[in-house]
Every structure is written in C-alpha cells, then in structure tokens.
Amino acid sequence: MVRVPWDKLAAESPKVSEALVTMLMLRLRERARAIDGSGGDGGQDLCEHTENGELLIYEEKSFTGRMNQVRRRQVVRSLVSAARHQPDHWDLLVPIDHNPAELRWFEGLREEFPFVRHWRGRSWLDGKFAAHPDLVRYALQESGDYILERIAEARAERDVLLGGLPDYLERASALHARAQEICPHYAVRSTLGSSGQTAVHLTPKAPSPGEQAAIRFVGRIRFPAGDDREEERRRLFEETMRFGGEVELAADNLTGMRLTGPAGLGLEQLSLGGVRITSPRQEVTPPLHGQLVLKRQSGVPLTSLPVTFTEKVTGTEGGTLHGHDVTGVMRVRLRYHLRDRSGALTFSFELDQPVLPQTVVPVLRLIAHSLPGNVMELVLAGANTPGVQALISAGMAPPGWKDNEAQFWADAFDDLGRLQSRTGHYFPLPEDFSRQDVRDVREMIALLDGDENVLTGDTVSVGIESAEALDQLAEAAASLSRVTVGYASLVFALGEHQIDLGPCTEAYTMDEILNMSEARTELAAHGHTTVHMRLARHIPAVRYLGDEPPQ
Known part of the structure; x- marks a missing residue:
C-alpha cells in the first residue's frame, strides 16, 4: 500500500493536506451533491441521499496531529449545524488515526447526536488514495520532481524521431499517459x-x-x-x-x-x-426485462414480444433505455421523463447476420398489428408501476410497404419455417426470397399434407424412351384418356437450396399430341424423345407425391 506522508505535507504547506482530502471527496461527489461552503456550509461538507431515501452527511476536516479540545469543539459545532438537516448518518473524514481517548470522545458524541456513524481516519484515506493514484498526482501536480519529469518529457517531444515508428509510438504513449493525469x-x-x-x-x-x-x-x-x-x-x-x-x-x-x-x-x-x-452509456445491471404487448382498444390481445434493456443514458429531465427484442432483429429505445413519469418508445429493425425464417416472424407480426387505433403497452418485469401505454397513431411498417405486407411476409416466413421443419432441411432466410418462392413453398406444404397441386398451363412435355410407351400415349390422346407419369424425385429450388420431396406423380388428360411425327423420327434415331401435348381444357392436370392419388 502506498502511504501519503501527511505530516510532512502539512508541515510544508497546510493547504496541501486539505487539497488531498478534497480530491478524495471528488470521488464521493460522483454520487453525492457538493455543498457550496461560501458563507458557511450549514454543517454539510458533502451529502447524499441513498436509494432508500436516507440522508448521509460527510464532514471534512484537514486536521493533522491530534484531535485537541479546540478541534473537538469545531467538530461539535459542525454536528449542531448538521442536526438541523436531520441526517440519518454523519461521518467524520480527517487524516488522523484516533487513539483510545479520541475514540471514546467520538463515540460519546452519539449520546447527543445518535446519527454519528464513522470516524474515517488516516489509514482509511491512505487505502483510498492507493486505489486512486490519479487524485494524488492531481493534488500534487506542482511537486518539484513531478515538474522535472514533465520537462524532460517535453524536451523529448521536440527531438527528432530517431527510432522511426517505434519512437513515435513510445512518445505518443507517454503523452497519452500524461493527458490522463x-x-x-x-x-x-x-x-x-x-x-x-x-x-x-x-x-x-x-x-x-x-x-x-x-x-x-x-x-x-x-x-x-x-x-x-x-x-x-x-x-x-x-x-x-x-x-x-x-x-x-x-x-x-x-x-x-x-x-x-x-x-x-x-x-x-x-x-x-x-x-x-x-452521453456515456451505462450498463443496466441486471438487464431490465419486459413484454411489449399489442391489443385492441377493447383490451383484446393481438400479439406480444419479450424485450430486454441493457444500456441507458441520462439527461437533466430523464433518460433513455436502449435494448432489443428476444429475436435480436428489433432495436428498442425507451425515453422516459422523470417528472411526469411518461415515456416514448422508438423501434428500428436490422438484419446484420443470417437468421432462420422463424426468427423474423414475431417481429413481422408485431409490425402487422401496429395499426392506428390499436394500443401498445410496455410492461416491465417486476415493476410496481403501470406499464407505458399509448394509442398507436402511425404504423411501424417500413417506408414503401403496402397495406398488409407485413402480415403477408410473416405468413410466408412462417410457411418456410414449417417446410424446413417438415423436411428437416434448415437454412437461413434467402436474401432474394420472392413472391413466386412464397407460392412454391405453399405448394410444397400442400403436397406434404397429402393434397394435390393443380398444374397450370395449356401444354405439357413428357420424355419417352420406347416405341411402346409412345403408342400408348397416342392411343390415350385419341380417346381423351387419363395419363399418369411418374418421377423419381420432385425437387424445388429456393435460392441456392434444393429441396427434394421424393417420388411424385402427375396426371393429365390429353387433347392432342402436337409433335407425333417428329417424336417417332427422333425416337427411332436416338432411342428417346420428348412429346409435347395439349391438355384437355375441362379436366385439370394434377401433381401429388408418391404413386397413388390422394384419398
């Protein structure tokens, strides 16, 4: 532990010891309110109100040596003045470690002044200064040794950079260290x-x-x-x-x-x-949890989303809490006013990393229900006060979005999440996910549910690898018979991802084969061909998974 030479400093300059005590008090002033001592401080060198509403008064004395009768009377006068403020606790700060007689006198003060608490003496102050060397340097910045060291450093800053970049970095580091002092x-x-x-x-x-x-x-x-x-x-x-x-x-x-x-x-x-x-951001410890709730004016709930506030900044009339929703997609800012206990919520959205489609669904649902006329409420966990509640006057939809677009994409990403769950094929939300992709996803879910997909279009093309199959196809076309074609696998593409649903069957009723002559010639020459057929207009073509039609 570094000990401050109180007696030597006081002998050289009585004001130095007082300055050191004052510098220590500056650390207390981070939470305490300083009292202007001009014209008398009313018995309060420093005071603070605790979170429990207790008033603490600190009395500073720069005495050195022993606590003689004159100094004791000064302390008692300060106590009399402090008593007018009805404090809960009163501490004496003085660079003297009490002896037994001084301790008995100090403890005896409680008989008349029950709020007397601690004698904070020299050892206590030494410990605090050892933890805060910047305060010691600040109070003693006119010390001769300190000045000589700074002069040497100043001369070095004007010298030529002989060592190149390492020399520059060393000098910059020294200047930075001095700046902190x-x-x-x-x-x-x-x-x-x-x-x-x-x-x-x-x-x-x-x-x-x-x-x-x-x-x-x-x-x-x-x-x-x-x-x-x-x-x-x-x-x-x-x-x-x-x-x-x-x-x-x-x-x-x-x-x-x-x-x-x-x-x-x-x-x-x-x-x-x-x-x-x-404003410096302060960590909220522990984080403040809450629930963002959307409901109708009648009180019927629509949707909700957990939020967590982790940082705050403060100003003269209130402050701002910064946090995020449980998905990490939405940033939440709560600005609160201390005087009228009001608040205002602001939201922003950002996808700064790939996420599964299910992740963004809760936020899109929230946007979809944030319509003028509905009510938004923030309920803080464990809080005894009512939540922040307001009638929505403007929606949260991003600029350029149409009505119900948030609901459309919430349903679409929900469907994509269901498809991934059904197939066991998980991948991040594609960046170029389109409305056609939305339709494809819904078709795949319907097929997995055992439904048929009705195929659109007037024509269909089928691969043929034998003359017998071509003859059967021609016969079916002549009699408007139903034709089924099986495939080993049905693969859908979503961005870079391929989703294989397994074997499937397509059923057609043909009206005419459009390229029969060319198909026979190509089959004879190459052993395979592609037949183009026109479908019957009144009987739709369908697709289903497996080789048996849905029941």
Missing part, C-alpha cells in the same frame, strides 16, 4: 482528421461525474432561424440535454461560446470549431 474527472483522447483538424474526446472516468467536475457552456448557443437543418439540430440538442444521447454542434452554433470545466483541462483556452456531445 491532468484531470481526475475525464479521460482524454485525441484524433487527427483527414483534413488535419484535431478532435479531442473527453470521457468521464466515472458514469456520472460530480457537479464540480461538469463541463459547461458559457454563452448562448445559436441556431439560425428558417433553416430546417438547424431546427432539427436544435431539437436534437435539446433532447440530448434532457434525455441523453449524442448531438454535434458546428462552429456557427458556437459563435461567442466557450467551455468551462475542471481545473487543469484548460477548456477556456480552446477555440471551438465544433463540439460533439455524447
């Missing part, structure tokens, strides 16, 4: 654009930096009136500030603007060519 609140990264412009990325080192660490705009952001693009940028900016997200402001929006923020970053010296504001 200039502020304990933000990680710093920069990139160089194709046109030579430099973009600086500041990312909070914690999910929610404290108020003192926030970056703020000073001045007024301009959005020229009459420009639709600027109006959209204004709307996006306001929504990002209120609910989290990402927005980019151009130089024209920032005329006369400047940024302020934590000391050490030097934001006031920057000339703003543009600003991109991005």
